[in-house]
Amino acid sequence: MSNDWKTEISSSGEDAVIRGEKxxxxxxxxxxxxxxxxxxxEKPTEEESEIFKAILSGSIDHGVGNPSTVxxxxxxxxxxxxxxxxxxxxxxxxxxxxxAIEEGMKILQSEKSAxxxxxxxxxxxxxxxxxxxxxxxxxxxxxxxxxxKADSLGLSGRYVEKMKDxxxxxxxxxxxxVMNVDGGxxxxxxxxxxxxELGKGFFIIARTxxxxxxxxxEMDRPDFRREDGEYTGEQ
Amino acid sequence: MSNDWKTEISSSGEDAVIRGEKxxxxxxxxxxxxxxxxxxxEKPTEEESEIFKAILSGSIDHGVGNPSTVxxxxxxxxxxxxxxxxxxxxxxxxxxxxxAIEEGMKILQSEKSAxxxxxxxxxxxxxxxxxxxxxxxxxxxxxxxxxxKADSLGLSGRYVEKMKDxxxxxxxxxxxxVMNVDGGxxxxxxxxxxxxELGKGFFIIARTxxxxxxxxxEMDRPDFRREDGEYTGEQ
Amino acid sequence: MSNDWKTEISSSGEDAVIRGEKxxxxxxxxxxxxxxxxxxxEKPTEEESEIFKAILSGSIDHGVGNPSTVxxxxxxxxxxxxxxxxxxxxxxxxxxxxxAIEEGMKILQSEKSAxxxxxxxxxxxxxxxxxxxxxxxxxxxxxxxxxxKADSLGLSGRYVEKMKDxxxxxxxxxxxxVMNVDGGxxxxxxxxxxxxELGKGFFIIARTxxxxxxxxxEMDRPDFRREDGEYTGEQ
Amino acid sequence: MSNDWKTEISSSGEDAVIRGEKxxxxxxxxxxxxxxxxxxxEKPTEEESEIFKAILSGSIDHGVGNPSTVxxxxxxxxxxxxxxxxxxxxxxxxxxxxxAIEEGMKILQSEKSAxxxxxxxxxxxxxxxxxxxxxxxxxxxxxxxxxxKADSLGLSGRYVEKMKDxxxxxxxxxxxxVMNVDGGxxxxxxxxxxxxELGKGFFIIARTxxxxxxxxxEMDRPDFRREDGEYTGEQ
Numbered sequence: 033m034s035n036d037w038k039t040e041i042s043s044s045g046e047d048a049v050i051r052g053e054k055x056x057x058x059x060x061x062x063x064x065x066x067x068x069x070x071x072x073x074e075k076p077t078e079e080e081s082e083i084f085k086a087i088l089s090g091s092i093d094h095g096v097g098n099p100s101t102v103x104x105x106x107x108x109x110x111x112x113x114x115x116x117x118x119x120x121x122x123x124x125x126x127x128x129x130x131x132a133i134e135e136g137m138k139i140l141q142s143e144k145s146a147x148x149x150x151x152x153x154x155x156x157x158x159x160x161x162x163x164x165x166x167x168x169x170x171x172x173x174x175x176x177x178x179x180x181k182a183d184s185l186g187l188s189g190r191y192v193e194k195m196k197d198x199x200x201x202x203x204x205x206x207x208x209x210v211m212n213v214d215g216g217x218x219x220x221x222x223x224x225x226x227x228x229e230l231g232k233g234f235f236i237i238a239r240t241x242x243x244x245x246x247x248x249x250e251m252d253r254p255d256f257r258r259e260d261g262e263y264t265g266e267q
Numbered sequence: 268m269s270n271d272w273k274t275e276i277s278s279s280g281e282d283a284v285i286r287g288e289k290x291x292x293x294x295x296x297x298x299x300x301x302x303x304x305x306x307x308x309e310k311p312t313e314e315e316s317e318i319f320k321a322i323l324s325g326s327i328d329h330g331v332g333n334p335s336t337v338x339x340x341x342x343x344x345x346x347x348x349x350x351x352x353x354x355x356x357x358x359x360x361x362x363x364x365x366x367a368i369e370e371g372m373k374i375l376q377s378e379k380s381a382x383x384x385x386x387x388x389x390x391x392x393x394x395x396x397x398x399x400x401x402x403x404x405x406x407x408x409x410x411x412x413x414x415x416k417a418d419s420l421g422l423s424g425r426y427v428e429k430m431k432d433x434x435x436x437x438x439x440x441x442x443x444x445v446m447n448v449d450g451g452x453x454x455x456x457x458x459x460x461x462x463x464e465l466g467k468g469f470f471i472i473a474r475t476x477x478x479x480x481x482x483x484x485e486m487d488r489p490d491f492r493r494e495d496g497e498y499t500g501e502q
Numbered sequence: 503m504s505n506d507w508k509t510e511i512s513s514s515g516e517d518a519v520i521r522g523e524k525x526x527x528x529x530x531x532x533x534x535x536x537x538x539x540x541x542x543x544e545k546p547t548e549e550e551s552e553i554f555k556a557i558l559s560g561s562i563d564h565g566v567g568n569p570s571t572v573x574x575x576x577x578x579x580x581x582x583x584x585x586x587x588x589x590x591x592x593x594x595x596x597x598x599x600x601x602a603i604e605e606g607m608k609i610l611q612s613e614k615s616a617x618x619x620x621x622x623x624x625x626x627x628x629x630x631x632x633x634x635x636x637x638x639x640x641x642x643x644x645x646x647x648x649x650x651k652a653d654s655l656g657l658s659g660r661y662v663e664k665m666k667d668x669x670x671x672x673x674x675x676x677x678x679x680v681m682n683v684d685g686g687x688x689x690x691x692x693x694x695x696x697x698x699e700l701g702k703g704f705f706i707i708a709r710t711x712x713x714x715x716x717x718x719x720e721m722d723r724p725d726f727r728r729e730d731g732e733y734t735g736e737q
Numbered sequence: 738m739s740n741d742w743k744t745e746i747s748s749s750g751e752d753a754v755i756r757g758e759k760x761x762x763x764x765x766x767x768x769x770x771x772x773x774x775x776x777x778x779e780k781p782t783e784e785e786s787e788i789f790k791a792i793l794s795g796s797i798d799h800g801v802g803n804p805s806t807v808x809x810x811x812x813x814x815x816x817x818x819x820x821x822x823x824x825x826x827x828x829x830x831x832x833x834x835x836x837a838i839e840e841g842m843k844i845l846q847s848e849k850s851a852x853x854x855x856x857x858x859x860x861x862x863x864x865x866x867x868x869x870x871x872x873x874x875x876x877x878x879x880x881x882x883x884x885x886k887a888d889s890l891g892l893s894g895r896y897v898e899k900m901k902d903x904x905x906x907x908x909x910x911x912x913x914x915v916m917n918v919d920g921g922x923x924x925x926x927x928x929x930x931x932x933x934e935l936g937k938g939f940f941i942i943a944r945t946x947x948x949x950x951x952x953x954x955e956m957d958r959p960d961f962r963r964e965d966g967e968y969t970g971e972q
Contacts, residue, residue, distance in 0.1 A: 037331045041480045043733035044330030045402045052736035059325040059412055063299040066324040067476045071483070089301040090294040095279030096272045097966025099815040103808045103825055110804040111832030114467045115361060116586045119354040120808055123593075123825050126350060127816030128961055167280045177294055229486060232349045233479035240475045241302045244468035245276045248306070251464060256833055261802025263513035266522035278968035287971035332731025334580040338573045338590055345569040346598030351821045355573055358590050358828075362581030363726055491598055496567025498748035501757035507801045507810075511950045514800030515872045529795040529882055533769040536794040537946045541953070559771040560764040565749030566742045584937045585831060589824040596820060637750045647764055699956060702819045703949035710945045711772045714938035715746045718776070721934060 041070065064088055067237060071230060079185040080224055086181055087217050090174050091235060093242030099124040104243045105250040109257035114247055121243035122236055130239070134231030136161035136195075136218030141228055146197035150205060162195060162215020163202060175216035182220045191222035276305065299323050302472060306465055314420040315459055321416055322452050325409050326470060328477030334359040339478045340485040344492035349482055356478035357471055365474070367396035369466025371430075371453030376463055381432035385440060397430060397450020398437060410451035417455045426457035511540065534558050537707060541700060549655040550694055556651055557687050560644050561705060563712030569594040574713045575720040579727035584717055591713035592706055600709070602631040604701030606665075606688030611698055616667035620675060632665060632685020633672060645686035652690045661692035746775065769793050772942060776935060784890040785929055791886055792922050795879050796940060798947030804829040809948045810955040814962035819952055826948035827941055835944070839936025841866040841900075841923030846933055851902035855910060867900060867920020868907060880921035887925045896927035 041051065048055040050066065051073050058066050061075075064085040068076040076084060096105075104121030108114075125131075139149050139161065153160045165172050182188045195215050202209060218231065276286065283290040285301065286308050293301050296310075299320040303311040311319060331340075339356030347355075360366075374384050374396065388395045400407050417423045430450050437444060453466065511521065518525040520536065521543050528536050531545075534555040538546040546554060566575075574591030578584075595601075609619050609631065623630045635642050652658045665685050672679060688701065746756065753760040755771065756778050763771050766780075769790040773781040781789060801810075809826030813819075830836075844854050844866065858865045870877050887893045900920050907914060923936065 037337070037729045037731040038734045039331040039336075039481065039484060039731065040733075040735035041484060042328040042330050042477065042735075044333075044731075047737075048329065049733070049735070049737065050328055055325060056408055056412055058327065059321045059409065061320070061324050062297055063302075063320045063323040063327075063473075064297065066327050067298075070327055070476050070480050085296070085298045086294045088298040089296050090290060092293065092298075092301050092305055093277040093285055094283065095277050095966050095968060096274040097964040098279075099811045099962050101274075101966075102272070102962065102964055103811045103815075106804045106808045106811070107825070107829045107831070110808075110829040110834035111836060112583075112586070112828065113361070114464075115357055115359075115471060116582070116828050116831070118468070118471055119357040119586075120812070120825050120828050122350055122354040122357065123817065123821050124350075124812045124815035126348070126812070126821070129815035131816060173291055174294065177291055227483075229349075230479070230483055233353070233483060236350060236353055237476050237479055238298075241305050241472050242277070244465070244472055245305050246274065248462075248465055248468060249274060249276060257804050257807065259507045259802040259807055261507040261509065261514075261800050261806075263510075263519070263800060264508045265510035265512075265519070267517075267519065272964045272966040273969045274966065275968075275970035277970075279966075282972075284968070284970070284972070330731050330733060332729040334576045334727050336731075337727065337729055338576045338580075341569045341573045341576070342590070342594045342596070344598070345573075345594035346596030346601060347593065347821070348817075351593050351596070351817070355577070355590050355593050358582065358586050359577045359580040361577070361586070364580035366581060492569050492572065494567040494572055494742045496565050496571075496742040496744065496749075498565060498745075498754070499743045500745035500747075500754070502752075502754065507807070509801040509806075509951065509954060511954060512798040512800050512947070514803075518799060520798055525795060526878055526882055528797065529791045529879065531790070531794050532767055533772075533790045533793040533797075533943075534767065536797050537768075540797055540946050540950050555766070555768045556764045558768040559766050560760060562763065562768075562771050562775055563747040563755055564753065565747050566744040568749075571744075572742070583831070584934075585827055585829075585941060588938070588941055589827040592820055592824040592827065594820075596818070643761055644764065647761055697953075699819075700949070700953060703823070703953060706820060706823055707946050707949055708768075711775050711942050712747070714935070714942055715775050716744065718932075718935055718938060719744060719746060 071233070072226070079187055082185055083178070083181050083187055083220060086178060087220070088234070088238045090178070090213065091238035093239070093245065096246065099129050100239065100243060101246045104247050106257045108247045108250040109255070114244065117247040118240065118243045122240065125232065125236060125239070130235045131232060132161035132214035133218050133235055134228055136215055137222050137226070137228035137231045140191045140194050140218060140222045146194055146201045149198055150201040154205060160198065160202060162211060162218055163199060163209040165210050165212045168210050170210065172210050172212050174213040175211050178213070178216040178220055182223070187220060187223055189223035192219040195219035306468070307461070314422055317420055318413070318416050318422055318455060321413060322455070323469070323473045325448065326473035328474070328480065331481065334364050335474065335478060336481045339482050341492045343482045343485045344490070349479070352482040353475065353478045356481070357475065360467065360471060360474070365470045366467060367449035368453050368470055369463055371396040371450055372457050372461070372463035372466045375426045375429050375453060375457045381429055381436045384433055385436040389440060395433065395437060397447060397453055398434060398444040400445050400447045403445050405445065407445050407447050409448040410446050413448070413451040413455055417458070422455060422458055424458035427454040430454035541703070542696070549657055552655055553648070553651050553657055553690060556648060557690070558704070558708045560683065561708035563709070563715065566716065569599050570709065570713060571716045574717050576727045578717045578720045579725070584714065587717040588710065588713045591716070592710065595702065595706060595709070600705045601702060602684035603688050603705055604698055606631040606685055607692050607696070607698035607701045610661045610664050610688060610692045616664055616671045619668055620671040624675060630668065630672060632682060632688055633669060633679040635680050635682045638680050640680060642680050642682050644683040645681050648683070648686040648690055652693070657690060657693055659693035662689040665689035776938070777931070784892055787890055788883070788886050788892055788925060791883060792925070793939070793943045795883070795918065796943035798944070798950065801951065804834050805944065805948060806951045809952050811962045813952045813955045814960070819949070822952040823945065823948045826951070827945065830937065830941060830944070835940045836937060837866040837919035838923050838940055839933055841920055842927050842931070842933035842936045845896045845899050845923060845927045851899055851906045854903055855906040859910060865903065865907060867916060867923055868904060868914040870915050870917045873915050875915065877915050877917050879918040880916050883918070883921040883925055887928070892925060892928055894928035897924040900924035
């Protein structure tokens, strides 16, 4: 029953390494390249490095009012430190909040065709991950940017195609929806051979700086966060 | 009592910005530069950019067995998703785990002299943040690297000096201790005019990728993590 | 997009109520009866009250070394307060840790027969919730106690029967397994008409005191919790 | 460096005990009595049992809109399970939210006189824990109830007196404030010889059922919780 804390990721102490690379060497790498090395076990090519930083930087923050900023700031206002408050923000990133990248990678990398995928979602009534946006109806500029970069860097492949096929198949059945940024990221990350199980993980990595910024801002607002509540039960 | 979710950090939607910079422009920035912009409200100089990525990459992971990896992996093994498990790792980063950067920045940026600081810590019996290492006795290679980079980039200033003064003052009173990597980071970040209240924050940002990697690795180990426990109370 | 914090559970202030009952009146109730009222919206009968306190008290703590105590104590040792540390323990209570009550209630309250349930689990290779124990092979004394109490209080019904049928059906197919305490609780709670979605919830309620006790004990152990770790990756 | 998971609290398995009491015997106890045994290491007297259940039941829930319900429900709405969502609620219970019981117990059990305590708080400008209420100006009915019960059960002692002295000393210096329920609980728990370090702990225990109820209610509201946010930074 004794435990077994073994890892292939990194070591500490005098010969500290990250995936076999000496930590001192890692300190000369771009932070996004270190993240790639750490998660994928190898260094990115120059092209992969280029698009990965666009993906991370583009997800770094996105206004206040969404569940993760609200929970992070609310927990801070209860009188808590940075680590506890940021953690509460990350906890909010469940299946419905930032989950479309991971779900998108899963359907793209499945054996199912674009048509089969659309059919399944139409049957279930669920939203197709990667399609639709509440503001953009024609084009999502972030998706455009990621897809253009991927094209010009020679990184677009079968999964970008499959994502477009899903968009077409849905347009044939129902209506044309914009490919949103989650769809673009899911497709490009899949073309770079990333594991779907890390889809939520790199969104968390990208968004943590935003949560740190929001918690820091909240620290300067001394008041306790209290919302108007209403009791609708029996008296 | 109505709430007030205002922020100076970012906006979402069609004109999404990060600290006034259009999100599409931010997507062209290095991830570490975006983090700097987001937290400090302005872009780093080339030199600042250089040292900031060394600091982030150098803290990205550090083996398994420390409280944050243990709690993240243990929570995953209880049958939890990426977001909950990573959050449990970040929660472990309390005052005693990764807290020396923030505490170091606070004492460096205080009005107290190096001698006064050493005296206070000697009286309290607490460890001085930034001094001492369980493995390195002469030099911590990561600190050396950060200080050399800071020197060659012209970023070393009064706080690096003050950290060295603290080291000297402690050597005069007790024993010479190595300046550890937290001490080096605290000094250089202070010389770049960073707010101590963000000290824990950028350690969290730097370490989150490591926690994602550990949680992903744990997912491939199906067993429930159970430690040997012993009851020592009355029967 | 404005929010809507309405609840049928309780109100605060001068006329504070819990499910329509004045808070001052609730203060005269047993704590377990208050929990019942709060979660179910009505007071328990005397018999229900009797068995509910046995269920809660019997789940209050269960040694050290399981994921929830390990994560709670590890987070405390990183230098964290009671609330953050207890939360880390609760987070560990995922699908594989304390989840059998909820899963058991779901299968019991499903339309499927005992035989169909056993067949499905045999096919999937998963463990049947409520059956089997690593120590007890004949009888789990806690299950015995709960079932006897339920019988003598007239609370045993179709779901206790169905749980026994599942045990029989599995014995016919494979081997006789003891009905464990999760199985007993799932059956009795179902016979008292509880919602399976609350199965994990009342385990959390029952176990929180245990986590508070463990975190308090850990506070008296000043050392940082560090496990032996080993790097098995490439050098 | 190997770890040491020893506890005086409980054991698991065939001879499972809670503080030396067999778990099967504990199953015959009131849930609040089990909590007392678990945290204090001995069973309560009949009088202590009586007041303890009033304290726990009286703190079980208190409307929606406070930080702990908002963070629990917001995290659930992000697509999370019961354990993660309840944990987020508990995390919000920091120094400013439910912290007055612990702080009150600390000042009461300190060596300082009522006058010294009032003076210190007046100097610091902080609120005195246990005094003042936004709704009640004359009497807080929950405090009245707890103090009357304590009196009639013979449990009022020096700390209830000291809390009243603090109230008087503050009235002499500034204004008469109502003794709120946190003050009443802090005083009575102190008179029953409870450790201030458990003050936040028993508030967490008492409030966890409320958080479970709120998360369950939120599960029936499918919409993502999004607040109106406004960007006030530079364009």
